[in-house]
Amino acid sequence: MDIMDAIKTRRSVRKFKDDDVPDEVLAELFEAARWAPSWANTQCWRFIVIRNKDVKERLAGTLTPKNPALKAMTAAPVIIVSCAEKGVSGFYRSDAVTSHGDWLMFDVALSVQNLMLAAHSMGLGTVQVGAFNVESVDKILGLPDNIAVLTMVPIGYPATEGGSRTPRKELSEMVFREKYGEKFL
Ligand SMILES: Cc1cc2nc3c(=O)[nH]c(=O)nc-3n(C[C@H](O)[C@H](O)[C@H](O)COP(=O)(O)O)c2cc1C
Numbered sequence: 001m002d003i004m005d006a007i008k009t010r011r012s013v014r015k016f017k018d019d020d021v022p023d024e025v026l027a028e029l030f031e032a033a034r035w036a037p038s039w040a041n042t043q044c045w046r047f048i049v050i051r052n053k054d055v056k057e058r059l060a061g062t063l064t065p066k067n068p069a070l071k072a073m074t075a076a077p078v079i080i081v082s083c084a085e086k087g088v089s090g091f092y093r094s095d096a097v098t099s100h101g102d103w104l105m106f107d108v109a110l111s112v113q114n115l116m117l118a119a120h121s122m123g124l125g126t127v128q129v130g131a132f133n134v135e136s137v138d139k140i141l142g143l144p145d146n147i148a149v150l151t152m153v154p155i156g157y158p159a160t161e162g163g164s165r166t167p168r169k170e171l172s173e174m175v176f177r178e179k180y181g182e183k184f185l
Helices: 003-009 023-034 053-060 070-075 104-121 134-141
Strands: 045-050 078-085 147-156
Touching (some): 045 104, 053 070, 104 147
16 A cells, blocks of 8 residues: 555544454554654654453543543454653653653654554554543553553454544645745645
8 A cells, every 4th residue: 555545544443343463463563663763763662462351341441431432442352552661752861852841642653653554554443542541541551650651542454444534624724834824835
């Protein structure tokens, strides 16, 4: 699949077939994830693969009420939890280089996007889930203090053709020339 096709046809998938996603396939996705760019090549991303039904149910229980991904958390054969080592991205020695502080979200997002695009190109569906109780997930997964959980990504073969139909803003609303607010197109 051409990269522009992959980017433009990927859509969040929240309904999955029962078919398993073998570890060898997951390994290819992590291969895509690990080649993402990161702050000073610090590669702060960490991933946890969840297949256990009981753990999936407990993780689903941390989602916000009415989260559209609730059923996906147990329907998907696998959940990939994206985490980050704190205090490395955006830091020189132990000092934050910019006023943004820790850049961990930025780096992990790049790597998860690689993973999701690779998954899509291989016929797999994903949805990134960020609306959940972080402290509860910390406990369920036994995360050490230096590791932050960021998103959970149910992954599997899509049960329906095409994902959600989510529109995008026009370039005129998001791209400016020379100064914020000056039209690009
Ligand atoms: C950081 C982040 C957090 C998200 N959290 C959730 C979530 O908790 N539940 C959900 O159903 N979708 C979640 N999504 C998916 C978005 O709703 C979805 O990407 C967006 O509506 C655009 O649709 P598309 O992915 O189909 O293009 C999240 C996406 C991102 C990037």
